Amino acid sequence: MAKPKIATTSLAGCFGCHMSILDIDERILELGQLVEFDKSPINDLKRFRGPVDVGLIEGGCCNEENVRVLQDFRRHCRVLVSLGDCAIMGGVPALRNMIPLKECLEEAFCHGVTLHNTNGRIPNDAEIPLLLDKVYPCHEVVKIDCFLPGCPPSADAIWEALLALLHGKPVELPYELIKYD
Amino acid sequence: MNNTINLVVDGRPIQGRPGQSILEAAQAAGIWIPRLCYSKGLVPHGSCRLCTVYVNGRPQSACTQPVAEGMFVEANSQRLLELRRDLVEMLLIDGNHFCMFCEKSGSCELQALAYRFGITAPRYPYLWPQRELDASHPDIFIDRNRCILCARCVRASRDVDGKHVFGFYGRGPGKRVAVNAHVRLADTDAAVTDKALEVCPVGALVPKHQGFTVPIGQRPFDQRPIGSDTQPEKAPKTR
Numbered sequence: 001m002a003k004p005k006i007a008t009t010s011l012a013g014c015f016g017c018h019m020s021i022l023d024i025d026e027r028i029l030e031l032g033q034l035v036e037f038d039k040s041p042i043n044d045l046k047r048f049r050g051p052v053d054v055g056l057i058e059g060g061c062c063n064e065e066n067v068r069v070l071q072d073f074r075r076h077c078r079v080l081v082s083l084g085d086c087a088i089m090g091g092v093p094a095l096r097n098m099i100p101l102k103e104c105l106e107e108a109f110c111h112g113v114t115l116h117n118t119n120g121r122i123p124n125d126a127e128i129p130l131l132l133d134k135v136y137p138c139h140e141v142v143k144i145d146c147f148l149p150g151c152p153p154s155a156d157a158i159w160e161a162l163l164a165l166l167h168g169k170p171v172e173l174p175y176e177l178i179k180y181d
Numbered sequence: 182m183n184n185t186i187n188l189v190v191d192g193r194p195i196q197g198r199p200g201q202s203i204l205e206a207a208q209a210a211g212i213w214i215p216r217l218c219y220s221k222g223l224v225p226h227g228s229c230r231l232c233t234v235y236v237n238g239r240p241q242s243a244c245t246q247p248v249a250e251g252m253f254v255e256a257n258s259q260r261l262l263e264l265r266r267d268l269v270e271m272l273l274i275d276g277n278h279f280c281m282f283c284e285k286s287g288s289c290e291l292q293a294l295a296y297r298f299g300i301t302a303p304r305y306p307y308l309w310p311q312r313e314l315d316a317s318h319p320d321i322f323i324d325r326n327r328c329i330l331c332a333r334c335v336r337a338s339r340d341v342d343g344k345h346v347f348g349f350y351g352r353g354p355g356k357r358v359a360v361n362a363h364v365r366l367a368d369t370d371a372a373v374t375d376k377a378l379e380v381c382p383v384g385a386l387v388p389k390h391q392g393f394t395v396p397i398g399q400r401p402f403d404q405r406p407i408g409s410d411t412q413p414e415k416a417p418k419t420r
């Protein structure tokens with residue numbers, strides 16, 4: 001029987017959740033036995049090779065590219081997991097949600113005290129993904145099947161949840177493993 | 182005169198005293214009813230509705246409803262857990278709660294209730310309201326992003342500290358905790374030793390210069406759910 005496949009990505013996140021995946025220590029060898037990685041920064045695979053069993057999403061959606069990647073994950077993954085507080089509620093990037101986007105951009109590119117921007121304009125290059133009006137939690141963009149809170153979720157929480165999902169069982173974590181910080 | 186009142190809570194016969202609330206009588210009998218605006222020693226406020234129980238089939242807030250002879254109380258059932266989860270989820274999206282860098286994380290009662298109820302993500306869209314911060318006072322700050330309008334500070338300042346530092350202004354989604362000065366907390370009698378600070382269940386009213394003193398893993402709600410001292414709780418199914 002072919003190994004189950006997993007895929008991971010970091011949207012508007014800090015890669016802390018991916019660090020926490022690596023933090024499963026020697027169990028990473030066991031994980032290598034259990035699953036095959038599809039698209040993920042862990043193997044640097046940029047495109048999906050086919051359908052995937054479990055997708056782990058770190059970070060929320062702060063720009064149009066995040067939305068496209070997230071929709072691509074939804075199309076390819078049987079079970080989609082919001083991994084960490086940023087995916088679940090926007091996290092630190094969402095601190096800008098209480099400030100109008102125009103004010104944020106002007107502070108960053110026009111009025112900032114440490115700024116050196118001679119033309120005083122907000123960058124607008126086709127190469128730069130357009131910012132969304134605010135940072136959206138993943139479940140406000142696509143259907144999410146499972147939530148693993150934490151900043152980051154602990155390695156044990158990730159490991160327990162992955163084992164359950166790979167065996168098609170419900171994710172029921174003990175009290176100490178569900179944390180919002 | 183017989184001063185004992187007999188009632189039944191979750192199928193268990195218990196005794197209460199005249200004037201005692203259902204919440205306190207249940208607590209004395211080892212039954213923990215979730216609560217947020219209730220704080221021992223303060224006059225009950227009855228505003229958060231988290232302590233809602235069914236009394237003879239009708240919803241009542243257990244922190245304000247006195248015990249009465251022959252009451253049948255449903256305090257901790259699946260349908261009440263669902264309602265309480267909804268309330269906590271609505272509180273989580275109604276403010277701007279950034280647990281990942283909040284000083285109160287690990288000892289916050291709102292967070293602790295979410296943990297106890299197995300909430301992994303609220304099912305409602307986040308509202309991202311505009312809320313003011315007041316860091317004018319040398320020893321205290323108010324972060325209204327985290328305030329749940331429980332009025333514990335209002336009652337503690339008025340009835341325990343004897344200062345009337347806090348109140349409310351506005352209505353509905355515009356309701357905010359206010360200070361008894363033109364604008365700033367610094368212009369009030371507030372002191373860092375006030376009961377008002379101690380009772381804030383969340384990170385809205387916080388002493389300065391002393392955050393993050395207890396290591397992660399040793400904070401009050403890191404290992405055991407809130408209410409465990411009265412009634413231990415198995416972790417409910419997460420969702």
Ligand code: SF4
Pocket residue numbers: 327328329330331332333334335358380381382383385386
């Ligand atoms: S500041 Fe704290 S104690 Fe006062 S109403 Fe807000 S949450 Fe309650």
Ligand code: FES
Pocket residue numbers: 215216217218219226227228229230231232233242243244245
């Ligand atoms: S604790 Fe009873 S209504 Fe808030």
